[in-house]
Each structure stands twice: as structure tokens, then as C-alpha cells.
Amino acid sequence: ALAAWQAELQRHPDDAGLRRQLVARLMEAQRPQAALEAAGPLGPEAEGVRGVALYLLARFDEALPHLSPADPQQALLRVE
Numbered sequence: 041a042l043a044a045w046q047a048e049l050q051r052h053p054d055d056a057g058l059r060r061q062l063v064a065r066l067m068e069a070q071r072p073q074a075a076l077e078a079a080g081p082l083g084p085e086a087e088g089v090r091g092v093a094l095y096l097l098a099r100f101d102e103a104l105p106h107l108s109p110a111d112p113q114q115a116l117l118r119v120e
Contacts, residue, residue, distance in 0.1 A: 041065070042062075042066065042071075045061065045065055049078070053081075056081075056082060059078060059081065060085075062078050063089055064089075067092070067093065070096075072092070072096040075093050076089075087108070088106065088108055088114055090103075090106040091103045091104075091107035091117070092113075092117065094106060095117045103117070
């Protein structure tokens with residue numbers, strides 16, 4: 041299923057909604073590196089996803105600026 045999402049995004053690279061959905065599916069599939077790469081063009085709206093993906097990749101120092109203290113899950117990641 042992920043391959044189909046990725047193929048569709050290749051056909052429509054400027055479709056932000058499709059990109060957000062792909063990023064969410066990649067995170068659900070525990071593929072943070074792929075999600076991080078796919079989230080790149082989303083800009084500031086993907087900050088939280090970037091932070092969580094970087095955290096899952098054990099890139100803690102890089103993750104901190106992207107994790108929101110206002111989000112309960114992300115706040116826990118910041119503390120940890």
C-alpha cells in the first residue's frame with residue numbers, strides 16, 4: 041500500500057494533502073526515515089512529524105527544535 045501512495049505522490053508531487061497522508065502512513069508503518077524525507081517539502085506544518093521522526097532515529101539533538109512543548113506526546117519526548 042505504501043508503494044501505491046509513493047507512486048501517486050511521484051505523479052502529483054505538489055499535492056500537499058497526499059504528501060501529508062503518505063507521511064502519516066509512513067510513521068504508522070514505523071518508517072521514520074522515509075517519513076522525514078517525504079515531509080521535507082511540507083515546510084513548517086510538518087515540524088512535529090520531523091521532530092518525532094528524528095527522535096525515533098535517535099537523532100535527539102536534531103529533534104529538539106522540532107518538538108512542540110504544547111503537544112503532550114512531543115513534550116514527553118523532549119523530557120526524555
